[in-house]
Amino acid sequence: MPRKPVARDAVLDAFEALLIEVGERAATLDAVAKRAGVSKGGLLYHFPNKEALITALLERLDLLADEDTALMKAAPDGSAAYFIRSSLWADTPMDRAFVAATRLAEVAHEETRRRFAAIQQRWLDVLAEDVGPDVAKAVSYMGDGLYFNAIFEGGQEGGNAGREADVDILLGVLDRLRK
Amino acid sequence: MPRKPVARDAVLDAFEALLIEVGERAATLDAVAKRAGVSKGGLLYHFPNKEALITALLERLDLLADEDTALMKAAPDGSAAYFIRSSLWADTPMDRAFVAATRLAEVAHEETRRRFAAIQQRWLDVLAEDVGPDVAKAVSYMGDGLYFNAIFEGGQEGGNAGREADVDILLGVLDRLRK
DNA sequence: GAAACTATACCGTCTGGACGGTACAGTAAA
């Protein structure tokens, strides 16, 4: 059998990292190839064009979102608490894929926007089972707010420190709403 | 006496509109000029380069944010309720400037990010006076969440219909937290 | 079991177009 395509994953990881750190504009094919330690030709062998790169990223996102939804449902202290905690940037594969995809949605990439809407809806449904439809909405928007802020920090480690305290505050507010 | 610079505002409005509707990538100088009904030479007469265009947009945002903060403080039913209501996309000058600037922040424009952080902090301070620091955080994140979603709708009229009901729900949740 | 062949996994270079910006000559209103 032929060699294993080691470059493929490296390229996708590099694309994701550049989207998070420097935005869509700077995530050029050259930059992605360089970061992945691959030639541009090698990149284009696996992903014939930039759209293919995006498609692959969205598939990764869908996969991770499915896993995450399952964990959310099974969370011992309820899906709402899990959701708030997981909305904080923690550099997990899910976080990375989500924020990276966000950058594409910002650039008016329609398919990405549709995927986002679908994922959000699924989350909302799970939340509603835990805390009812109204509080679910509130929790959903709080989570979006946390992501909104993560977006502006560009995947840095630093920003978390202050935000972790915010998560505790939000969990406290959630407890008040549970009664 | 000289003529009034009618093109200047038209250019800034066009830049804003393109950022909202098609993202930073597509908001090229040529596209902005065309949309504003101005020649490229005319555009560059007022804004010597793209950075100047961005600077002007951020100044507009700061101005509008100041006005908005004042209205927020004076809101009869409290600044928190005002904040939630105003976080829904309503195509106001403030909404437009905010979402347009968001597109720049996404592209890792540091100055824009700094401005955002400053505006958010001011809002948070005003909210805390109304509902205390903890609920203020929750309300702040809900507002960010609403903006987060507005970002993905690209300034369309349609999305609002569903979201207006959400605002009522969030106001209801806020009332529960006030007690 | 070795040559001949095939498929996969890349590398490096090139091109055409877009984009930011410059330059400048001309025009029209105040």
Place this chain on the structure above:
DNA sequence: TTTACTGTACCGTCCAGACGGTATAGTTTC
């Protein structure tokens, strides 16, 4: 006459994608 433009021509750079080539691993044929 100054200010506020229009319009065109042009330059350097960057970028997506095309393309031709190479290396390696497995497969077939004799």
